[in-house]
Amino acid sequence: MKEQKETPLLQIELDDIDSAPRIFYEGKQIDSIINADFSFLTNDDSTINPTHIDIEYVDKECKFGTKAIVYNRHFKRQEGAS
Secondary structure (H helix, E strand, C coil): CCCCCCCCCEEEECCCCCCCCEEEECCEEECCEEEEEEEECCCCCCCCCCEEEEEEEECCCCCCCEEEEEECCCCCCCCCCC
């Protein structure tokens, strides 16, 4: 019996440096992206959650017209980083 592969939480696809990214969250493509920010701090023992995700996109059904997917928006930056 084949084991089913779980859907990744986040996928970012980029054809080349000048192309717009395709972003998939929990297997669904996010359209009308306004802002997409992803970072991962390496070698930082002081950071409990080093992964940061902040994706804002247009959602016409939403009261405010946009929605956001956010994880660890205010994480501690490495000392000396700006």
